[in-house]
Amino acid sequence: MTPSASPPLAPSERLLCGPGPTNVDPAALAAMQRPMLGHMDPELHEIISEVVRMLRLVYKAPEGLVLPLQATGTTGMETGLLNLTEPGDTVVVGASGYFGRRLIEIARRAGCEVVEVVEDWGVHVPNERLLEALDAHPETALLAVVHGETSTGSLHPLAVLGEALKDRPGTLLMADCVTTLGGTTIDVGGWGVDYAYSCTQKCVGSAPGMSPVAVSEAAIERFEVRATPVPFSFDFDLLRKYWVGRPAAYHHTAPILHIYALYEVLRETLTEGVDERCARHVAAGTHLQQRVRDAGLDLLAEPEHQLAQLSAVKVPGGVDGKSVAAELLTEHGIEIGGGLPGAPAMWRIGLMGPNATEATADRVCDALIGVLEAKDAPISA
Numbered sequence: 001m002t003p004s005a006s007p008p009l010a011p012s013e014r015l016l017c018g019p020g021p022t023n024v025d026p027a028a029l030a031a032m033q034r035p036m037l038g039h040m041d042p043e044l045h046e047i048i049s050e051v052v053r054m055l056r057l058v059y060k061a062p063e064g065l066v067l068p069l070q071a072t073g074t075t076g077m078e079t080g081l082l083n084l085t086e087p088g089d090t091v092v093v094g095a096s097g098y099f100g101r102r103l104i105e106i107a108r109r110a111g112c113e114v115v116e117v118v119e120d121w122g123v124h125v126p127n128e129r130l131l132e133a134l135d136a137h138p139e140t141a142l143l144a145v146v147h148g149e150t151s152t153g154s155l156h157p158l159a160v161l162g163e164a165l166k167d168r169p170g171t172l173l174m175a176d177c178v179t180t181l182g183g184t185t186i187d188v189g190g191w192g193v194d195y196a197y198s199c200t201q202k203c204v205g206s207a208p209g210m211s212p213v214a215v216s217e218a219a220i221e222r223f224e225v226r227a228t229p230v231p232f233s234f235d236f237d238l239l240r241k242y243w244v245g246r247p248a249a250y251h252h253t254a255p256i257l258h259i260y261a262l263y264e265v266l267r268e269t270l271t272e273g274v275d276e277r278c279a280r281h282v283a284a285g286t287h288l289q290q291r292v293r294d295a296g297l298d299l300l301a302e303p304e305h306q307l308a309q310l311s312a313v314k315v316p317g318g319v320d321g322k323s324v325a326a327e328l329l330t331e332h333g334i335e336i337g338g339g340l341p342g343a344p345a346m347w348r349i350g351l352m353g354p355n356a357t358e359a360t361a362d363r364v365c366d367a368l369i370g371v372l373e374a375k376d377a378p379i380s381a
């Protein structure tokens with residue numbers, strides 16, 4: 001048999017309105033077609049230094065270490081736990097969804113004693129419960145929460161938690177900002193967050209493949225004095241010698257085209273204004289949520305803790321949620337998400353990065369309501 005090549009790549013155009021990835025900002029796509037530089041080229045190192053400078057502004061992290069890991073959100077989570085804890089350390093985790101549970105799982109695998117503070121899907125974990133857990137475990141090395149729980153659409157009151165932890169300097173505050181960076185106000189420096197990690201494929205509006213992180217001075221001290229080594233690929237001490245140290249020291253081959261893409265979306269974010277970009281996400285999400293409620297559908301998250309950029313819509317009784325999502329994809333070219341394992345039946349609609357507009361919200365709502373009406377679903381639209 002003659003070996004034959006596959007046909008040329010021709011992925012379909014989709015409107016990506018699930019929990020992420022979102023559609024890539026055209027400026028990021030264009031950036032990925034610029035000439036490649038070598039990973040030890042000083043010109044690339046200048047570009048990286050600019051990426052780090054701009055990331056500091058987006059995270060509002062004037063101090064400490066800021067860099068984009070060559071990783072996804074999950075690896076950002078794991079890298080933090082591996083650097084900032086040692087086996088046997090007590091870690092308190094607030095979890096009320098899939099990603100909080102993932103934090104628990106990864107902390108356990110890192111050898112930590114995990115104290116779980118758990119609430120039901122869509123119910124945020126009250127800060128009072130987290131502080132009670134710290135009172136019961138004053139030896140706690142690190143407290144971790146999910147700022148924006150993408151599996152439920154719930155927003156954690158992180159600023160208030162950060163304030164409450166300021167008189168507990170022995171406990172580092174770690175926040176999952178995978179869904180919030182670039183879409184919800186984050187003030188790493190002001191709120192006293194010791195470790196924040198994110199991704200590039202959601203509100204930042206670039207391609208998946210990088211995990212921007214911010215590490216406080218207190219967290220840096222923690223990894224500098226550790227007794228046990230961090231696995232090589234995750235070691236902040238080695239990573240910073242490439243991303244921040246100059247001249248740069250080789251650690252791994254950097255994802256050069258992803259760095260270009262990140263550079264461009266950060267530039268766009270600062271040109272738009274970080275707060276203005278977050279306000280755009282709030283306006284789009286609020287519009288979508290109002291239309292969902294007007295159609296007689298219910299949201300999973302508590303209204304006062306509703307994330308803007310991710311709306312978890314409960315699937316009405318008698319409706320096959322998966323077939324509705326499949327029809328949106330095949331008939332309308334619109335991707336929305338479903339519930340993650342263990343979650344109640346839901347659709348997860350994301351308006352992130354370039355898709356955080358009221359026009360996109362209307363396009364998704366019109367299509368969803370049209371599909372539901374055609375199925376005689378119990379809605380009031």
Ligand SMILES: Cc1ncc(COP(=O)(O)O)c(C=O)c1O
Nearest residue numbers: 072073074099148150178179199
């Ligand atoms: C809140 C949250 N944390 C962590 C992750 C994991 O990120 P990734 O899929 O990029 O590894 C996700 C992914 O959707 C997420 O939404």
